[in-house]
Amino acid sequence: MSASRANDALQAIGLRVEGSPRVAGAAFTGNVLPLLHEVRHALERLLATGEETTIDLASLPLAPGEFDRIEAALGQGEVTATLNALGPSEIRETRYSGVWLVTHRNATDEVMGRYIEIARMPAVLLAQEPDMRKGLADLALALEGRVD
Numbered sequence: 001m002s003a004s005r006a007n008d009a010l011q012a013i014g015l016r017v018e019g020s021p022r023v024a025g026a027a028f029t030g031n032v033l034p035l036l037h038e039v040r041h042a043l044e045r046l047l048a049t050g051e052e053t054t055i056d057l058a059s060l061p062l063a064p065g066e067f068d069r070i071e072a073a074l075g076q077g078e079v080t081a082t083l084n085a086l087g088p089s090e091i092r093e094t095r096y097s098g099v100w101l102v103t104h105r106n107a108t109d110e111v112m113g114r115y116i117e118i119a120r121m122p123a124v125l126l127a128q129e130p131d132m133r134k135g136l137a138d139l140a141l142a143l144e145g146r147v148d
Helices: 003-013 032-049 066-074 129-143
Strands: 053-056 080-084 088-093 099-105 111-118
Touching (some): 032 053
Antiparallel strands (some): 053 111, 099 111
């Protein structure tokens, strides 16, 4: 059967194909609401057990515009920090205390990682032991007058 005849046969059946709803021309995956529920459950776990959760947004199938919907749903909190190491990282508290949006960029400002961290403090802001040991040594030298 030719493609034209097959199409005519389908038309005769009266088949109508309906797509998923589109917003501003973009299809959505439907993953935003389940993700927000996962954030809620993770925040409950953090409060109950101290267990922290990191959600790698790059690992999720998100359609264009869905990250913006997540960002809008989580809102803006009181704390924002910028870390400069191999490129800028922005650590931003959401309106929900204990829920953080963390975005890492490279030196050319490309997004290298985007995460939702459910924690009292995002891990990237915690002082690392080797850095603290170096800081201690530097402070000791400064107090001895050996470093300006």
